[in-house]
Amino acid sequence: MEIHASAHQNSLTTVTDQLGRILSVRRLGPLDRLRVFEAAGPDLSRNDRWLGVALLACSATAIDGVPYPFPNSKSTIEAMVQRLGDIGQTALARALAPEPAADLVTAGN
Numbered sequence: 001m002e003i004h005a006s007a008h009q010n011s012l013t014t015v016t017d018q019l020g021r022i023l024s025v026r027r028l029g030p031l032d033r034l035r036v037f038e039a040a041g042p043d044l045s046r047n048d049r050w051l052g053v054a055l056l057a058c059s060a061t062a063i064d065g066v067p068y069p070f071p072n073s074k075s076t077i078e079a080m081v082q083r084l085g086d087i088g089q090t091a092l093a094r095a096l097a098p099e100p101a102a103d104l105v106t107a108g109n
Contacts (some may be wrong), residue, residue, distance in 0.1 A: 009030050012061065016084075017091035024062035025095050028055060032070070056092050057081045063088075 014027050028036070036058050039047040044050050057080040058071055071077040084092065 013095050015091045015095035018087050021088065022064055023060055023088060023095070024067075025059050025089055025092050026058055026061055027096060031060065035072070035078070035108065037078060039071060041074060044074065053081055053089065056089055056096070059083055059096060060084060060088070061094055 015023050015025060017023060032056070033055065036054055040051065044054075046080065054071075054077045057077060060068065060080060061070075062068060063083065068083075069078060071080055072093060081089070
C-alpha cells in the first residue's frame with residue numbers, strides 16, 4: 001500500500017488499496033464531524049461502531065480520480081461505505097493512522 005501525504009493536516013492524502021484503487025482522503029475537521037452526526041440522526045450518532053465506519057468513509061473524497069461529494073444523509077454515507085468495502089476502509093484507516101512517535105521509532109520499540 002502506498003501513501004502520499006502533504007504537509008497540511010486537512011490537505012489530501014492518497015492511498016492505494018489492495019484492489020489497486022487510488023483513494024483520496026482527508027482528515028475530517030470538527031465541522032465535518034458535526035455534519036456526519038446530523039446526517040446520521042440522533043440514534044446512529046450515539047452508536048460508536050456505526051460512527052467509526054461512517055467517519056472513515058466520509059474522509060474519502062475521490063476513488064480513482066472520481067470525486068465524491070461529502071455525504072449528507074444516512075443513505076449517502078452507507079453508499080460510500082458500500083463503495084469502499086472492507087479493503088477500501090482498511091486502506092483509509094492506515095492512511096489516517098497517526099505516525100508513531102519519533103522516540104519509539106529510533107529506540108527500536
